[in-house]
Amino acid sequence: xxxxxxxxxxxxxxxxxxxxxxxxxxxxxxxxxxxxxxxxxxxxxxxxxxxxxxxxxxxxxxxxxxxxxxxxxxxxxxxxxxxxxxxxxxxxxxxxxxxxxxxxxxxxxxxxxxxxxxxxxxxxxxxxxxxxxxxxxxxxxxxxxxxxxxxxxxxxxxxxxxxxxxxxxxxxxxxxxxxxxxxxxxxxxxxxxxxxxxxxxxxxxxxxxxxxxxxxxxxxxxxxxxxxxxxxxxxxxxxxxxxxxxxxxxxxxxxxxxxxxxxxxxxxxxxxxxxxxxxxxxxxxxxxxxxxxxxxxxxxxxxxxxxxxxxxxxxxxxxxxxxxxxxxxxxxxxxxxxxxxxxxxxxxxxxxxxxxxxxxxxxxxxxxxxxxxxxxxxxxxxxxxxxxxxxxxxxxxxxxxxxxxxxxxxxxxxxxxxxxxxxxxxxxxxxxxxxxxxxxxxxxxxxxxxxxxxxxxxxxxxxxxxxxxxxxxxxxxxxxxxxxxxxxxxxxxxxxxxxxxxxxxxxxxxxxxxxxxxxxxxxxxxxxxxxxxxxxxxxx
Ligand SMILES: Cc1cc2nc3c(=O)[nH]c(=O)nc-3n(C[C@H](O)[C@H](O)[C@H](O)COP(=O)(O)OP(=O)(O)OC[C@H]3O[C@@H](n4cnc5c(N)ncnc54)[C@H](O)[C@@H]3O)c2cc1C
Numbered sequence: 001x002x003x004x005x006x007x008x009x010x011x012x013x014x015x016x017x018x019x020x021x022x023x024x025x026x027x028x029x030x031x032x033x034x035x036x037x038x039x040x041x042x043x044x045x046x047x048x049x050x051x052x053x054x055x056x057x058x059x060x061x062x063x064x065x066x067x068x069x070x071x072x073x074x075x076x077x078x079x080x081x082x083x084x085x086x087x088x089x090x091x092x093x094x095x096x097x098x099x100x101x102x103x104x105x106x107x108x109x110x111x112x113x114x115x116x117x118x119x120x121x122x123x124x125x126x127x128x129x130x131x132x133x134x135x136x137x138x139x140x141x142x143x144x145x146x147x148x149x150x151x152x153x154x155x156x157x158x159x160x161x162x163x164x165x166x167x168x169x170x171x172x173x174x175x176x177x178x179x180x181x182x183x184x185x186x187x188x189x190x191x192x193x194x195x196x197x198x199x200x201x202x203x204x205x206x207x208x209x210x211x212x213x214x215x216x217x218x219x220x221x222x223x224x225x226x227x228x229x230x231x232x233x234x235x236x237x238x239x240x241x242x243x244x245x246x247x248x249x250x251x252x253x254x255x256x257x258x259x260x261x262x263x264x265x266x267x268x269x270x271x272x273x274x275x276x277x278x279x280x281x282x283x284x285x286x287x288x289x290x291x292x293x294x295x296x297x298x299x300x301x302x303x304x305x306x307x308x309x310x311x312x313x314x315x316x317x318x319x320x321x322x323x324x325x326x327x328x329x330x331x332x333x334x335x336x337x338x339x340x341x342x343x344x345x346x347x348x349x350x351x352x353x354x355x356x357x358x359x360x361x362x363x364x365x366x367x368x369x370x371x372x373x374x375x376x377x378x379x380x381x382x383x384x385x386x387x388x389x390x391x392x393x394x395x396x397x398x399x400x401x402x403x404x405x406x407x408x409x410x411x412x413x414x415x416x417x418x419x420x421x422x423x424x425x426x427x428x429x430x431x432x433x434x435x436x437x438x439x440x441x442x443x444x445x446x447x448x449x450x451x452x453x454x455x456x457x458x459x460x461x462x463x464x465x466x467x468x469x470x471x472x473x474x475x476x477x478x479x480x481x482x483x484x485x486x487x488x489x490x491x492x493x494x495x496x497x498x499x500x501x502x503x504x505x506x507x508x509x510x511x512x513x514x515x516x517x518x519x520x521x522x523x524x525x526x527x528x529x530x531x532x533x534x535x536x537x538x539x540x
Pocket of ligand 1: 011012013014015016017034035036037040041042043044059060061062063064065066254255256257289290294313315451454455456457461462463464497498499500504505506507508511
């Protein structure tokens with residue numbers, strides 16, 4: 001039973017909605033979170049994907065980089081994020097011989113030696129070091145600002161090497177990659193960070209790929225992608241505990257159908273359906289954890305197909321009886337511990353993008369694979385020794401390709417994904433895929449349409465829409481708390497608190513943190529909350 005009025009109603013209990021709820025409830029505001037699904041977490045969940053087997057896989061998102069340590073500390077999250085021993089391995093064939101490029105997490109002699117063996121000299125590795133040292137400078141300038149009101153681009157730019165700024169912020173990232181690196185595999189390994197969750201050419205004039213690249217490199221100032229112990233559900237569980245322990249109410253099975261802002265200073269009405277009847281509640285602030293495109297529909301606008309985001313990834317979860325051997329002869333426990341790049345040379349990526357643009361599934365299909373259970377076996381449960389999880393994330397499979405024949409195209413995309421993997425394996429992946437007690441192969445494939453159906457991410461876009469620069473341009477209006485924190489909508493009492501907020505993309509809690517800060521700033525300025533909030537009530 002909910003009360004009729006709250007300081008804040010959060011629409012959606014994704015990890016960002018829970019983050020906002022935790023901050024606001026700890027500050028003493030009354031908070032109700034409404035979630036359409038029967039559970040919390042959105043795309044940050046663990047699931048027992050294969051009937052009869054206990055393993056709990058990170059079903060959608062799987063690695064964490066952008067969650068600021070500060071959010072973990074502020075909310076006292078009981079959460080362990082651990083490093084992978086390998087950063088990446090990229091199998092390839094040179095002079096007819098299977099080989100590969102190994103990048104350790106702590107780059108040492110093995111990484112340098114791998115570059116030298118692949119490219120014939122130290123030049124490419126020196127270029128790699130120089131490039132990433134420059135990008136690290138940019139990351140160090142941006143990271144601390146992510147949990148602050150928006151910095152201006154001029155303020156960030158003043159701290160960054162001008163060439164790095166030009167390469168990453170002003171010109172298509174493909175230009176810098178082509179100029180700085182000679183080896184096409186190295187170029188591809190660098191370029192993939194620009195294309196995870198973003199359907200674009202590395203040379204796209206919109207620079208949407210540059211923004212994606214930046215987000216992949218700035219997390220906590222290092223850009224390291226870490227493994228959440230217990231799977232992605234552990235992130236959500238910790239946030240849900242922080243929210244409810246602080247007094248937030250979380251209602252699942254509550255699909256919001258309308259958000260109705262009234263005049264300035266008037267409460268906003270939120271309507272939802274609890275499965276049996278329509279319900280309504282009023283709030284001083286509504287935080288939208290849903291995508292901006294979904295929010296517009298909830299605010300009463302017609303669905304506009306022209307502005308609907310479009311996802312472009314194929315996510316495949318597998319359970320293996322053991323890790324397969326690779327043609328290059330590398331130890332599978334080294335190769336699969338990091339990101340294993342498949343068909344991701346720069347040329348492969350451009351050819352695949354062009355094919356998808358023409359309406360064809362790319363062949364070979366670029367994608368990357370990683371094994372969670374090598375770093376964190378806790379998700380496996382009681383399974384035979386040697387069992388491992390495998391996650392495949394395929395690029396350049398936009399939703400439009402699946403529209404005419406969703407089932408048939410999913411099956412074909414899965415075949416192509418497994419063929420990309422088989423191309424680098426000594427033994428077919430099929431031979432090591434586990435089966436459920438019913439004899440079904442432990443393979444689960446999710447197209448953008450599946451992600452949309454499961455999670456209401458429009459078009460299956462993993463970031464709720466294109467990523468934006470994590471700073472404000474000189475011309476941006478920064479008058480209201482919502483504008484200063486990059487969470488504003490057209491309605492002052494309705495704020496974005498999800499992946500679609502500026503700086504909100506990925507598993508970061510930033511959308512939630514920043515929306516909560518905007519509310520607290522507004523409350524402090526206007527005293528507009530209805531609850532018992534006072535500045536002294538802040539508990540951190
Ligand atoms: C396949 C895949 C792989 C990814 N991999 C990674 C990764 O490894 N690392 C990473 O950092 N990011 C990754 N991402 C992106 C990341 O998961 C998302 O950006 C992030 O989870 C978004 O969190 P959120 O809380 O903003 O929104 P969501 O997770 O989308 O949560 C929104 C919530 O709102 C609910 N909702 C929607 N409509 C309504 C309604 N009308 N009423 C009530 N509730 C509603 C939804 O059910 C959902 O629970 C991946 C995403 C996908 C899909």
